[in-house]
Amino acid sequence: MPEKVTLLSVYRFLPQTNCGECGEPNCMAFASKLLERKFTPENCPPLKKPKYKEQMAKLIELIAPPIKEVTIGTGNSIVKIGGKEVMYRHELTYHNPTAIAIDVSDTMDDGKIVETCKAIETISLVRIGETLKLNMVAVRCASKDPDRFSYVTSLVARSCNLPLILCSFDPKNLKAALEKGQVANKRPLLYAASEENWREVSELAKQYDCPVVIFAPNNLTLLKSLIKTLQAIGIRDIVMDPGSYTEGKLLKDSINNLVMIRRAAIQRGDKDLSYPIMAVPAIVWMGEKQDPITASYKEAYIASLFMNRYADLLIMHTLEIWALLPVLTLRQNIYTDPRKPVSVEPGLRAIGKPDEKSPVFLTTNFALTYFTVANDLESAGINCYLLVLNTEGLAVEVSVAGGQFNSSNVKDLFLSSGVEKMVKHNKLIIPGMAARLKGEIEDSTNWEVIVGPRDSSQIKGFLTKYWA
Amino acid sequence: MAIFFGDDYEEKEEAKALIKSLAKLIEKLGDLEIENVEIRAEELTFILQPMVGVMAQAPQLLPKVEKAIETLLKTEFSPPIETYPGQIAEVQIGATRSDGGSRKKVVRIGGEKTMPFYSFEALNPNRLAFAMDVFDMPVVLAKSVKQHFEDVMHDPADWAKRCVEDFGAEIISLNLISTDPLIKDTSAKDAAKTVERVLQAVDVPLIIGGSGNKAKDPFVLEAAAEVASGERCILNSANIDNDYKRIARAAKKYGHIVVAFTPMDINNQKKLNRLLLDEGLSKEQIIIDPTTAALGYGLDYTLSLMERIKLAGLLGDSDLQMPILASTSNSWGAREAWMKSEEWGPREYRGPLWETVTTITAMMAGGDLFMLSHPATVRVIKGLMENLYGEVDTDQRIQDWITDIGM
Ligand code: B12
Numbered sequence: 074m075p076e077k078v079t080l081l082s083v084y085r086f087l088p089q090t091n092c093g094e095c096g097e098p099n100c101m102a103f104a105s106k107l108l109e110r111k112f113t114p115e116n117c118p119p120l121k122k123p124k125y126k127e128q129m130a131k132l133i134e135l136i137a138p139p140i141k142e143v144t145i146g147t148g149n150s151i152v153k154i155g156g157k158e159v160m161y162r163h164e165l166t167y168h169n170p171t172a173i174a175i176d177v178s179d180t181m182d183d184g185k186i187v188e189t190c191k192a193i194e195t196i197s198l199v200r201i202g203e204t205l206k207l208n209m210v211a212v213r214c215a216s217k218d219p220d221r222f223s224y225v226t227s228l229v230a231r232s233c234n235l236p237l238i239l240c241s242f243d244p245k246n247l248k249a250a251l252e253k254g255q256v257a258n259k260r261p262l263l264y265a266a267s268e269e270n271w272r273e274v275s276e277l278a279k280q281y282d283c284p285v286v287i288f289a290p291n292n293l294t295l296l297k298s299l300i301k302t303l304q305a306i307g308i309r310d311i312v313m314d315p316g317s318y319t320e321g322k323l324l325k326d327s328i329n330n331l332v333m334i335r336r337a338a339i340q341r342g343d344k345d346l347s348y349p350i351m352a353v354p355a356i357v358w359m360g361e362k363q364d365p366i367t368a369s370y371k372e373a374y375i376a377s378l379f380m381n382r383y384a385d386l387l388i389m390h391t392l393e394i395w396a397l398l399p400v401l402t403l404r405q406n407i408y409t410d411p412r413k414p415v416s417v418e419p420g421l422r423a424i425g426k427p428d429e430k431s432p433v434f435l436t437t438n439f440a441l442t443y444f445t446v447a448n449d450l451e452s453a454g455i456n457c458y459l460l461v462l463n464t465e466g467l468a469v470e471v472s473v474a475g476g477q478f479n480s481s482n483v484k485d486l487f488l489s490s491g492v493e494k495m496v497k498h499n500k501l502i503i504p505g506m507a508a509r510l511k512g513e514i515e516d517s518t519n520w521e522v523i524v525g526p527r528d529s530s531q532i533k534g535f536l537t538k539y540w541a
Numbered sequence: 542m543a544i545f546f547g548d549d550y551e552e553k554e555e556a557k558a559l560i561k562s563l564a565k566l567i568e569k570l571g572d573l574e575i576e577n578v579e580i581r582a583e584e585l586t587f588i589l590q591p592m593v594g595v596m597a598q599a600p601q602l603l604p605k606v607e608k609a610i611e612t613l614l615k616t617e618f619s620p621p622i623e624t625y626p627g628q629i630a631e632v633q634i635g636a637t638r639s640d641g642g643s644r645k646k647v648v649r650i651g652g653e654k655t656m657p658f659y660s661f662e663a664l665n666p667n668r669l670a671f672a673m674d675v676f677d678m679p680v681v682l683a684k685s686v687k688q689h690f691e692d693v694m695h696d697p698a699d700w701a702k703r704c705v706e707d708f709g710a711e712i713i714s715l716n717l718i719s720t721d722p723l724i725k726d727t728s729a730k731d732a733a734k735t736v737e738r739v740l741q742a743v744d745v746p747l748i749i750g751g752s753g754n755k756a757k758d759p760f761v762l763e764a765a766a767e768v769a770s771g772e773r774c775i776l777n778s779a780n781i782d783n784d785y786k787r788i789a790r791a792a793k794k795y796g797h798i799v800v801a802f803t804p805m806d807i808n809n810q811k812k813l814n815r816l817l818l819d820e821g822l823s824k825e826q827i828i829i830d831p832t833t834a835a836l837g838y839g840l841d842y843t844l845s846l847m848e849r850i851k852l853a854g855l856l857g858d859s860d861l862q863m864p865i866l867a868s869t870s871n872s873w874g875a876r877e878a879w880m881k882s883e884e885w886g887p888r889e890y891r892g893p894l895w896e897t898v899t900t901i902t903a904m905m906a907g908g909d910l911f912m913l914s915h916p917a918t919v920r921v922i923k924g925l926m927e928n929l930y931g932e933v934d935t936d937q938r939i940q941d942w943i944t945d946i947g948m
């Protein structure tokens with residue numbers, strides 16, 4: 074079992090001058106923040122001086138997460154995967170959300186390729202104030218022709234600004250894409266080194282300093298051997314693909330493999346397996362004509378299955394929004410900080426162009442609640458004021474049940490927001506789920522309280538009935 | 542928010558104790574030196590923040606001289622297997638003629654020795670089970686669910702039959718919502734008659750749910766328990782703030798199982814389970830429902846809560862060693878499941894997929910028994926289970942996926 078890093082073992086490598094440049098009172102306090110992952114060693118300016126070079130390196134190694142963080146791409150087009158520290162998210166927030174790549178085949182015609190790249194880049198869905206996006210393009214060499222593959226690779230690179238995965242088991246194709254396709258300087262992820270081609274592929278990875286995938290379908294001994302070999306050659310940025318079977322017994326094996334390698338790395342400290350994991354839900358599209366609806370549906374739930382079992386990177390095929398939305402939402406859920414709800418600043422917001430006759434609504438500062446309500450008001454074209462109550466980031470029903478949504482809190486919000494000066498009426502519309510606080514809020518604010526609908530999507534209909 | 546009590550609790554206490562004793566020492570000695578580390582008194586004055594232990598790794602020693610390597614460096618992989626001191630209780634749902642009921646088949650859940658689908662380390666003895674929702678009166682349902690039941694919604698017996706015969710439900714979850722004083726205020730006696738009719742219409746086991754009305758549910762469930770005497774139904778649910786004692790007594794007297802429901806709080810869940818055990822129910826008569834939130838609406842809480850409960854049970858916490866009920870049909874509360882939207886694509890596919898992804902997440906986190914609404918979800922999940930249990934042979938070859946994906 075790996076030993077625990079302690080406060081003292083971290084402190085040992087700090088300058089110990091208590092200069093305060095990091096913003097902390099002293100080095101010991103900084104050490105504690107390092108352990109909580111609120112800081113990185115870089116946040117201690119003195120440590121960056123040449124004389125601490127060795128200490129810095131040791132410190133970085135000491136607190137490195139058990140799963141290596143691998144960066145794909147360069148400049149403003151990068152994706153970081155891995156960097157995981159725990160098996161279960163209640164132990165500590167998961168870092169680096171699962172990256173999602175969509176494939177492009179070099180057998181598609183040029184127009185379609187450009188169109189697909191644009192689609193991958195532009196798809197974006199806003200949920201809870203966060204923009205959910207796809208992250209990468211996986212270029213597949215299906216033509217088996219190095220010239221075509223290198224041409225298409227450069228076409229993709231010119232059509233969008235996303236990090237690339239170059240997919241071929243033939244090193245000759247990868248080489249062509251890197252060199253003739255001119256993407257070597259973009260640090261694409263090379264897919265993949267296997268039992269047959271590892272010599273040539275690792276040579277390319279080394280020559281161009283690219284991260285590389287090791288593919289060893291359903292064979293963890295082989296996976297480990299390949300990793301050991303590549304490490305010995307001097308390759309550091311490795312991603313593991315233990316094979317994504319999507320059918321029958323082999324699916325069961327795939328799920329077991331993912332758990333075993335993550336556990337070996339995190340709980341047993343197996344350095345050979347301490348790399349990010351990838352999976353390829355796109356495999357459900359293999360073979361002759363697939364029904365696009367059935368295949369998209371299956372691909373989405375297979376992707377969710379793998380994401381629930383540690384996949385740090387997925388290659389998918391579908392571009393159907395109804396199939397991607399649940400996968401992107403699941404990613405958003407799994408990668409939130411389990412220790413604190415996502416919240417927004419409390420206070421008064423103007424929606425649209427409100428005037429002194431506009432209605433005033435009350436909601437909570439839980440991000441999901443706030444953005445849902447604000448979005449509903451905006452898309453219904455309602456000009457109004459929205460009071461955002463500090464419920465410590467809890468939803469309406471939860472905070473009513475837990476007491477954070479209460480009349481004295483509302484009163485404070487009234488005073489601090491100055492809402493009374495903004496309008497010439499004194500009517501407040503509260504969420505339907507806070508109905509039982511109507512009387513109390515009326516007493517504390519001296520405003521008339523109107524109980525609104527239970528769901529904010531019904532506000533428009535409600536207003537036409539109750540707001541002259 | 543109580544669901545994340547620190548697993549690092551002991552750690553912290555240890556660290557605090559260390560700092561305290563150091564501080565004392567320093568008072569006596571001035572600055573001190575331990576293992577080459579010098580600590581001054583003022584450094585110990587900051588309040589130790591809660592912190593999370595980080596695992597140290599043996600330094601990654603890459604050979605300095607990178608030599609040309611011709612052959613694969615062979616090494617072995619051995620599965621990292623663990624054993625757990627605890628085991629989850631096994632619960633039998635339903636009773637056949639030979640054990641006092643009239644069901645054709647019973648369903649067993651629980652009994653786990655390891656986390657879900659860790660079959661490399663142990664085989665959990667029972668399959669996950671799937672129930673479908675039926676209501677005792679027509680209710681508002683998402684359009685894509687409703688279209689499968691529109692013609693049977695006025696009769697819960699027909700509705701249940703449709704679920705079992707056409708869609709393969711293994712259990713029926715009958716919700717007696719018409720008993721709610723604000724809905725129809727149906728009497729407990731009339732509700733019990735509905736239970737009898739459904740028991741006659743189908744031969745699978747039953748989950749009997751109240752309306753959620755705290756005052757009335759215990760009486761409704763008690764009356765239902767009596768007419769279903771000996772059938773080993775699941776009474777849904779006992780809470781901390783309803784008359785759980787009445788429900789527990791009815792379960793004992795008439796041979797049923799009780800759902801212990803708490804809204805997302807592991808400590809309250811433990812407390813309620815304890816109370817039910819104190820009422821004389823055995824672990825084999827309790828199923829816990831820690832609340833299932835939909836994908837995008839708190840599924841993250843559900844996921845971590847279920848994982849923590851299952852792990853705690855396996856590690857030996859006997860107050861948390863009961864199988865978990867996941868009411869995954871709550872997925873339909875999410876707008877993304879039912880709302881018409883150009884931006885999100887057709888809801889006919891989006892809705893059942895929302896339920897499917899919610900269910901898969903709860904399955905992976907530790908759920909044992911699931912409530913579902915859409916026939917497509919039931920079909921997909923059952924197929925997936927057969928694969929995950931290794932019951933389906935396949936010769937799937939993925940070596941050439943790069944060239945073999947269609948367009
Ligand atoms: C996730 C969740 C939690 C999370 C909270 C996450 C968070 N950040 O809020 C956690 C685990 C912390 C939690 C804790 C508790 N929970 Co809880 N929780 C839920 C759950 C599953 C979802 C809540 C949610 O996110 N809803 C989505 C948001 C967007 O909804 P919303 O804020 O209500 O906003 C909508 C409407 O109110 C309306 N709206 C909002 N603002 C406005 C404004 C106007 C003007 C209008 C007109 C409309 C409007 O439109 C919005 C969009 O639809 C619900 C069950 C459920 N499925 O609803 C239970 C639920 C709300 N919890 C419940 C309870 C009891 C609790 C606890 C008290 C349990 C306990 N014993 O500890 C604690 C309280 C904690 C505290 N306050 O200190 C109960 C409440 C029962 C009741 N009616 O009293 C519920 C209903 C579960 C249940 N069935 O028992 N919970």
Ligand code: SF4
Binds near residue numbers: 091098099103116120
């Ligand atoms: S900046 Fe570095 S040396 Fe200065 S107090 Fe912070 S940790 Fe210590």
